[in-house]
Amino acid sequence: MTRPPHPLELIDRERVLELLTQHLSRAWESFDRPRPREPELGPALVQRLSEALPAAPGDPEASLADIASILDASVSPSRPLYAAYIGSTGLEAGVLAGALGNAYDVNLAATAGAAELLENQTIRWVAEFVGYPVADGAFTSGGMTSNLTALTAAREHALPGSRFSGVSGRPAAVYCSEESHHSVARAVEVIGLGSQALRRIPIDADRRMRVDALRAALDADRRAGVVPVAVVATSGTTLTGAIDPLAEVADVCAERGVWMHVDGAYGGPAAGVPNLAPRFAGLERADSLTIDAHKWLGVQKSCSVVMLSRQGPLESAFAHDERYMLHAGVAANGVDSTLEYSRPVRSLKLWLAFRVYGAELLRDWIELTVDHARILAAGLAAHPRFELLNDPALSVVCFRHLGDGSLDGAGLDAHNLELARAIMADGRVYLAPAQVDGKTCLRVCFMNFRTTIDQVGEMLRVIEELADRAGQAVPETAS
Ligand SMILES: Cc1ncc(COP(=O)(O)O)c(C=O)c1O
Numbered sequence: 331m332t333r334p335p336h337p338l339e340l341i342d343r344e345r346v347l348e349l350l351t352q353h354l355s356r357a358w359e360s361f362d363r364p365r366p367r368e369p370e371l372g373p374a375l376v377q378r379l380s381e382a383l384p385a386a387p388g389d390p391e392a393s394l395a396d397i398a399s400i401l402d403a404s405v406s407p408s409r410p411l412y413a414a415y416i417g418s419t420g421l422e423a424g425v426l427a428g429a430l431g432n433a434y435d436v437n438l439a440a441t442a443g444a445a446e447l448l449e450n451q452t453i454r455w456v457a458e459f460v461g462y463p464v465a466d467g468a469f470t471s472g473g474m475t476s477n478l479t480a481l482t483a484a485r486e487h488a489l490p491g492s493r494f495s496g497v498s499g500r501p502a503a504v505y506c507s508e509e510s511h512h513s514v515a516r517a518v519e520v521i522g523l524g525s526q527a528l529r530r531i532p533i534d535a536d537r538r539m540r541v542d543a544l545r546a547a548l549d550a551d552r553r554a555g556v557v558p559v560a561v562v563a564t565s566g567t568t569l570t571g572a573i574d575p576l577a578e579v580a581d582v583c584a585e586r587g588v589w590m591h592v593d594g595a596y597g598g599p600a601a602g603v604p605n606l607a608p609r610f611a612g613l614e615r616a617d618s619l620t621i622d623a624h625k626w627l628g629v630q631k632s633c634s635v636v637m638l639s640r641q642g643p644l645e646s647a648f649a650h651d652e653r654y655m656l657h658a659g660v661a662a663n664g665v666d667s668t669l670e671y672s673r674p675v676r677s678l679k680l681w682l683a684f685r686v687y688g689a690e691l692l693r694d695w696i697e698l699t700v701d702h703a704r705i706l707a708a709g710l711a712a713h714p715r716f717e718l719l720n721d722p723a724l725s726v727v728c729f730r731h732l733g734d735g736s737l738d739g740a741g742l743d744a745h746n747l748e749l750a751r752a753i754m755a756d757g758r759v760y761l762a763p764a765q766v767d768g769k770t771c772l773r774v775c776f777m778n779f780r781t782t783i784d785q786v787g788e789m790l791r792v793i794e795e796l797a798d799r800a801g802q803a804v805p806e807t808a809s
Pocket residue numbers: 416471472473474475511513564566567568593594595596597622634
């Protein structure tokens with residue numbers, strides 16, 4: 331350094347970086363195998379986490395060590411037997427890109443130089459990976475924001491000028507399956523239609539949107555003067571991984587001139603796996619598509635992408651003139667086609683992951699997690715004391731333990747909730763409870779490249795052991 335360090339700069343950068351490297355490699359090593367139990371959050375750390383705002387500078391080395399301990403005592407989806415919710419997998423390339431990206435802290439709100447090209451290249455790569463004819467798009471903070479971005483564009487498309495005038499007096503509706511993610515309902519609320527404008531289309535025996543019911547709902551609304559804003563098909567529902575019949579939904583939307591959005595936040599990347607791609611036929615006909623890179627593309631939160639098959643709707647929804655955000659000639663700023671203002675280069679993590687691992691390895695990993703789900707489902711289906719609740723279309727498996735055979739209804743629900751809690755507290759396997767057709771169950775979602783086939787067997791053994799133990803205690807509400 332040619333000048334004395336500013337007090338807001340670290341004095342011994344080399345030393346701190348060395349320590350950071352050690353903490354990182356310790357974290358990565360700890361992800362190599364499942365751990366027998368979660369670490370205790372010791373009293374010293376708890377005490378530190380209740381201290382008041384520090385007024386004076388502290389020791390960066392000790393503070394870094396504290397961060398490492400706090401994170402080690404937190405639930406991380408990077409661990410091989412984390413299978414709760416829809417986790418991410420914590421690709422190491424994402425960590426490197428995240429660190430370097432944070433150092434530069436580029437802002438895509440306005441002209442940002444090379445990072446803009448990288449962002450666009452990564453959008454094209456994601457589109458190529460899943461087979462989507464992208465013309466426009468943006469990285470966002472998650473599936474929620476991607477769905478909201480797409481539905482904001484769809485609203486402006488269906489009700490031109492509504493971004494200025496609002497939607498009052500113009501009845502409108504959005505259509506999705508009963509099992510679509512809540513982010514769709516939230517987006518419909520945020521864009522001013524109100525969630526009563528959401529038509530929850532019933533599902534078939536495979537938990538996919540019923541296209542006959544969709545057609546009927548659209549036609550009934552049209553007759554009543556309600557404007558259809560968009561149909562949201564889900565390619566991989568959160569609860570069971572069901573994929574709506576995309577090609578049939580695309581036909582209905584094309585016949586009626588309605589915007590088709592595909593929420594592929596979870597399942598979308600599986601469209602890039604040749605063996606799984608046929609299940610996603612019709613995805614390429616969507617007007618817009620959400621893909622979460624922080625799910626099945628393996629990078630850290632938060633990293634999602636919303637893509638559109640046409641240029642124009644994003645700018646129609648978001649472009650604006652402000653005295654503090656002048657346009658350079660005719661060129662739009664980032665904020666003219668996105669919901670957010672200040673925005674990091676989220677794509678950097680995915681760009682590096684594609685560069686370091688290549689698309690083929692990512693495809694293999696996705697396929698392997700689908701195999702894991704199939705193997706676990708087969709083990710459960712053959713087991714006398716478990717009931718399999720879904721035939722996994724992707725990598726989610728829902729099931730419940732049947733207890734000793736004396737429980738039913740509320741008793742069985744309570745037993746499974748207790749079992750889920752016992753599994754989470756035990757910490758060897760991490761899964762979450764869910765509800766399928768009113769039945770409380772256990773839900774596992776395979777996402778992690780670190781999970782091995784042997785560990786899938788181990789997972790079933792641990793669940794069995796804890797289920798037998800839970801069965802010995804009388805569930806609270808079982809009487
Ligand atoms: C199908 C689907 N859509 C949207 C979301 C919301 O995504 P995020 O949590 O990235 O906002 C999820 C999250 O699991 C999801 O499964």
